[in-house]
Amino acid sequence: MPTGTDLPVAQRAVFEGFQHSWLVPLFYVLATVALIIFFYGVYRRVGRYRAGKRATLVRGWPRRIARSLMEVLTSRRIGRRDRYTGVAHAFIFWAFGFLFLGTTTIFLDHDVLGLVAPSLEFWKGAFFLGFSVVMDVSAALFIIGLVMMAVRRAFFSTFRLSYRRVDGKQQDRSAYEREDWWFLGQLLLIGVTGLLLEAFRLIHDHPWFQGYSPVGLAVAKGFEALGMTAPSAGEAHFVTWWVHAFLALTFIAYIPYAKSVHMLASWANAAARDEKAAVVLPTQETGAQTIPLTPIAANLTWKQLLAVDACTKCGRCHEVCPARTSGAPLSPRDLVLDLREFLGGRRGTAAAAQGTLSAAATALRDDGSPLISADVLWSCTTCRACIEVCPVGIEHVPLIVGMRQTLVEEGEMDQNLAQALMNLGRKGNSFGQSERARAKWAEQAGVPIKDARTEHCEYLWFVGDFASYDPRAQRVSQSVARVLHHLGVDFGILFESERNAGNDARRIGEEGLFESLAEKNMKALSQASFDRIFTTDPHSYNTLKNEYPAYGLECEVLHYTQLLQRLAAEGKMQIVAPQDITVTYHDPCYLGRYNRVFDAPRELIRLTGATLLEMPRNREESFCCGAGGGRIFTGDSLYGEKPAESRIREAAGLHGIESFVVACPKDMAMYTDAAKTAGYEQQIAVEDVIFLIERALGIGAKTPEEVNA
Amino acid sequence: MRIAVVMKLVPDVVEELVLSEDGKRLERGDIALKANEFDEQALEQALLLKESSGAELTVIAAETGDVDEMLYTALAKGADRALKLVGDGLQDGIWNAQYAGILVDVIADVGADAVLTGVQANDDLDGQLATWLAAGLGWSFATVVSGVEAAGESLIAKKEFAGGLTANLRLPLPAVLGIQASPEPPRYAPISRVRQIMKTQSLEEREVTAPAGSITVLSLRPPEKTGGAEMIEGDVQAKAARIAEVLAQQGI
Ligand code: SF4
Ligand code: SF4
Numbered sequence: 001m002p003t004g005t006d007l008p009v010a011q012r013a014v015f016e017g018f019q020h021s022w023l024v025p026l027f028y029v030l031a032t033v034a035l036i037i038f039f040y041g042v043y044r045r046v047g048r049y050r051a052g053k054r055a056t057l058v059r060g061w062p063r064r065i066a067r068s069l070m071e072v073l074t075s076r077r078i079g080r081r082d083r084y085t086g087v088a089h090a091f092i093f094w095a096f097g098f099l100f101l102g103t104t105t106i107f108l109d110h111d112v113l114g115l116v117a118p119s120l121e122f123w124k125g126a127f128f129l130g131f132s133v134v135m136d137v138s139a140a141l142f143i144i145g146l147v148m149m150a151v152r153r154a155f156f157s158t159f160r161l162s163y164r165r166v167d168g169k170q171q172d173r174s175a176y177e178r179e180d181w182w183f184l185g186q187l188l189l190i191g192v193t194g195l196l197l198e199a200f201r202l203i204h205d206h207p208w209f210q211g212y213s214p215v216g217l218a219v220a221k222g223f224e225a226l227g228m229t230a231p232s233a234g235e236a237h238f239v240t241w242w243v244h245a246f247l248a249l250t251f252i253a254y255i256p257y258a259k260s261v262h263m264l265a266s267w268a269n270a271a272a273r274d275e276k277a278a279v280v281l282p283t284q285e286t287g288a289q290t291i292p293l294t295p296i297a298a299n300l301t302w303k304q305l306l307a308v309d310a311c312t313k314c315g316r317c318h319e320v321c322p323a324r325t326s327g328a329p330l331s332p333r334d335l336v337l338d339l340r341e342f343l344g345g346r347r348g349t350a351a352a353a354q355g356t357l358s359a360a361a362t363a364l365r366d367d368g369s370p371l372i373s374a375d376v377l378w379s380c381t382t383c384r385a386c387i388e389v390c391p392v393g394i395e396h397v398p399l400i401v402g403m404r405q406t407l408v409e410e411g412e413m414d415q416n417l418a419q420a421l422m423n424l425g426r427k428g429n430s431f432g433q434s435e436r437a438r439a440k441w442a443e444q445a446g447v448p449i450k451d452a453r454t455e456h457c458e459y460l461w462f463v464g465d466f467a468s469y470d471p472r473a474q475r476v477s478q479s480v481a482r483v484l485h486h487l488g489v490d491f492g493i494l495f496e497s498e499r500n501a502g503n504d505a506r507r508i509g510e511e512g513l514f515e516s517l518a519e520k521n522m523k524a525l526s527q528a529s530f531d532r533i534f535t536t537d538p539h540s541y542n543t544l545k546n547e548y549p550a551y552g553l554e555c556e557v558l559h560y561t562q563l564l565q566r567l568a569a570e571g572k573m574q575i576v577a578p579q580d581i582t583v584t585y586h587d588p589c590y591l592g593r594y595n596r597v598f599d600a601p602r603e604l605i606r607l608t609g610a611t612l613l614e615m616p617r618n619r620e621e622s623f624c625c626g627a628g629g630g631r632i633f634t635g636d637s638l639y640g641e642k643p644a645e646s647r648i649r650e651a652a653g654l655h656g657i658e659s660f661v662v663a664c665p666k667d668m669a670m671y672t673d674a675a676k677t678a679g680y681e682q683q684i685a686v687e688d689v690i691f692l693i694e695r696a697l698g699i700g701a702k703t704p705e706e707v708n709a
Numbered sequence: 710m711r712i713a714v715v716m717k718l719v720p721d722v723v724e725e726l727v728l729s730e731d732g733k734r735l736e737r738g739d740i741a742l743k744a745n746e747f748d749e750q751a752l753e754q755a756l757l758l759k760e761s762s763g764a765e766l767t768v769i770a771a772e773t774g775d776v777d778e779m780l781y782t783a784l785a786k787g788a789d790r791a792l793k794l795v796g797d798g799l800q801d802g803i804w805n806a807q808y809a810g811i812l813v814d815v816i817a818d819v820g821a822d823a824v825l826t827g828v829q830a831n832d833d834l835d836g837q838l839a840t841w842l843a844a845g846l847g848w849s850f851a852t853v854v855s856g857v858e859a860a861g862e863s864l865i866a867k868k869e870f871a872g873g874l875t876a877n878l879r880l881p882l883p884a885v886l887g888i889q890a891s892p893e894p895p896r897y898a899p900i901s902r903v904r905q906i907m908k909t910q911s912l913e914e915r916e917v918t919a920p921a922g923s924i925t926v927l928s929l930r931p932p933e934k935t936g937g938a939e940m941i942e943g944d945v946q947a948k949a950a951r952i953a954e955v956l957a958q959q960g961i
Contacts (some may be wrong), residue, residue, distance in 0.1 A: 408897070408899050409899055409902070411896040411897045411898070411899075413897060418894070418895075418897040421897055422897065425900060427723075432723060433723060434723050434741075436724065510899060511901060512899055512900030512902070515900075515901075
């Protein structure tokens with residue numbers, strides 16, 4: 001092998017071995033046709049999105065694009081909870097990227113520079129050698145990644161990849177599976193033929209720099225061992241070249257027409273993703289909409305139409321959804337796929353569904369049923385787990401709430417839910433109890449509680465419905481009052497002027513009720529004198545903190561665990577009775593996933609001296625108790641198994657758990673029941689974190705009567 | 710068919726009930742009032758009739774308190790007209806006999822050939838309104854009805870009796886029906902629609918004079934606590950001992 005400076009410049013001809021001069025133009029004609037088909041497909045898609053409603057453009061595009069780029073480049077959202085797929089996708093993605101860039105480089109060098117300034121051609125020499133190594137390794141990783149995906153699909157019985165519907169509707173979805181395999185198969189063939197091309201070329205030419213293509217060389221050696229000679233390699237190269245080119249060009253052409261559209265739409269969707277999706281629901285001004293159960297494109301925003309296209313059918317949302325897990329007819333994946341199929345055909349290529357808005361509002365499909373059924377919509381707990389896991393940033397909850405608004409408008413709801421809404425409208429609480437009884441719990445707290453309407457206080461405590469009226473949660477409120485009093489916090493409440501904050505009403509789809517509650521609360525708040533707000537209830541916390549600013553609320557809003565964490569940081573918490581118990585902690589959806597408060601309750605638990613064991617599903621992955629989004633009012637209808645029971649069983653699986661600690665009044669109610677019905681009442685105590693703190697501070701030993709005395 | 714649904718406000722027993730100083734009536738200024746829940750059943754039944762057989766639906770309520778929201782909600786649910794009866798003395802509340810006396814003329818003017826109202830109310834001290842109305846109008850009448858269907862010039866009313874017996878009665882129009890329950894629970898009216906209706910529609914008002922009442926209340930008082938349940942606490946032994954003690958005391 002020649003060495004040193006006497007080497008010829010490393011390079012190779014582009015259309016090497018083409019005997020007929022007309023073959024080169026033929027390739028260019030085919031490539032142009034492929035690009036035309038590609039761009040036509042993109043144009044059709046974009047046209048569909050443009051048929052949607054305008055939505056206020058979310059700000060910060062540079063940051064968004066950078067964020068989504070990072071997510072895509074690192075496969076971070078794909079690799080979460082699934083290393084294997086994350087690695088395989090990263091291989092495919094990066095290798096595809098390099099191979100695609102490589103091809104573009106050759107194009108630029110040969111077809112652009114070669115024509116206008118041949119002296120500038122750079123695909124040679126040292127660059128060429130580095131290029132060869134990268135391309136060679138990429139091809140290998142590409143194939144490995146694809147084979148990993150194929151193995152997973154074929155041999156791991158991964159639940160999330162099963163397309164079986166959960167709502168009992170019969171639908172033949174084998175076409176989806178064929179499409180998935182076609183996608184994998186075609187990419188694999190492109191990769192393999194590419195590698196073969198390299199090997200055949202090496203057998204044919206054996207250039208001095210063949211060592212810069214290690215994988216290709218290994219394959220070449222293999223073929224030579226099987227008896228392949230230079231001339232036969234030349235012939236094979238010619239045929240393989242065309243097969244490879246054909247596969248690659250058809251792949252490009254059909255990108256916007258099939259599963260591969262995710263390469264475009266998913267990235268675009270990830271860039272448009274709203275980090276506050278579901279946390280702040282859109283209002284009329286920001287593109288809120290009542291979505292019919294059988295929507296046409298004009299009923300959705302362009303963003304929602306794009307999202308529906310972006311779904312890769314990965315099934316992650318399907319896997320984690322507490323409704324789906326509990327046997328309800330809702331699968332967030334199928335919701336998205338149903339919308340996609342209806343709006344644009346199975347591949348999303350059909351023209352925008354036509355029709356007038358008013359006709360669409362009442363339209364039914366051929367079989368007389370709406371596209372998305374009421375049962376599906378009422379199954380959602382708005383836990384946000386689907387949004388959290390979706391690797392491409394699809395926002396299911398605002399879609400569901402939009403369609404729920406239609407159900408509310410039509411009065412199509414569970415009787416208990418209707419009763420709760422009427423109670424909220426009339427009495428400002430879902431219990432239907434007297435407004436005047438709202439602060440009755442305070443009489444038993446054993447400590448004085450200021451009236452924020454008449455006295456200034458540093459903290460206004462927004463107590464919330466459950467913490468005010470539910471007997472189990474009242475104990476939590478009383479304990480919170482005693483602890484804060486003990487720590488010398490200056491706080492007061494609104495007594496009967498407080499109303500339900502409306503978080504659930506809004507997520508039920510009763511926007512008018514939310515507005516009326518928010519207005520009443522804002523009126524009461526504006527008449528009170530305070531510096532900051534804290535809440536007991538994560539649901540109230542969410543809407544006060546994130547949605548009330550639109551109604552004029554300007555102060556800081558805390559959850560009581562955050563307030564206590566602050567006091568602890570200031571050294572105000574003197575632990576006199578360390579709690580020597582082993583506990584686990586359940587992240588409430590509206591505190592954790594919605595508002596990222598994960599550490600405050602955990603720090604408090606550790607502060608009391610308790611040992612905290614985490615359940616397998618913790619923090620962002622926490623499993624909903626089943627109470628959110630109004631489901632606490634609908635009872636157990638639609639659900640086979642109670643999510644809360646499944647959660648208690650999860651906790652019971654941990655070794656030596658004595659206490660199941662919560663930080664939400666609704667959880668107190670849900671899990672006390674679930675521990676009973678699941679048969680763990682004797683084994684696991686359900687308690688609020690405040691009980692631990694109260695005991696640790698040495699004030700918990702007293703009953704309210706003793707404190708009063 | 711023209712249907713009139715007669716509604717009224719009743720004391721909300723979830724809230725505290727306050728007696729007047731002379732102990733003869735409730736202090737209307739201090740108690741909360743709400744729509745009689747049986748009247749809401751009657752309204753739902755009327756809405757179902759309207760939907761199934763087409764009818765013009767007028768909701769009527771005397772202003773014995775703030776009836777606006779109740780009437781607007783009825784409009785939001787699908788009633789065609791809402792008629793508020795105003796006049797001196799109504800704010801203190803009226804007897805059903807007086808209410809029926811007022812309504813006879815009103816219903817004639819509305820041109821209704823069917824009147825639906827709740828089977829009873831928690832403040833029915835002088836008999837049920839439906840009965841008084843039927844007597845006043847002299848129409849055919851059924852009460853404790855739990856389902857109504859239109860059948861040409863008559864109505865078929867379903868009535869349930871003790872022991873699981875059900876009767877279907879044919880009532881020639883005009884007719885008065887006291888509704889116990891509608892086949893469907895009362896529908897929910899979204900707040901935004903109620904607000905919308907308040908902006909775009911107005912209530913019709915009609916001046917009325919209540920005839921004199923004939924009954925005098927001598928006294929009114931909250932029920933006296935009698936007996937009650939005792940929660941027996943303690944371990945099994947203690948509970949058993951206490952139960953034995955109670956049984957012995959009662960001479961059982
Ligand atoms: S929010 Fe929760 S319950 Fe609703 S679809 Fe998503 S995962 Fe399922
Ligand atoms: S919506 Fe998102 S998480 Fe669900 S299947 Fe589609 S891509 Fe996957």
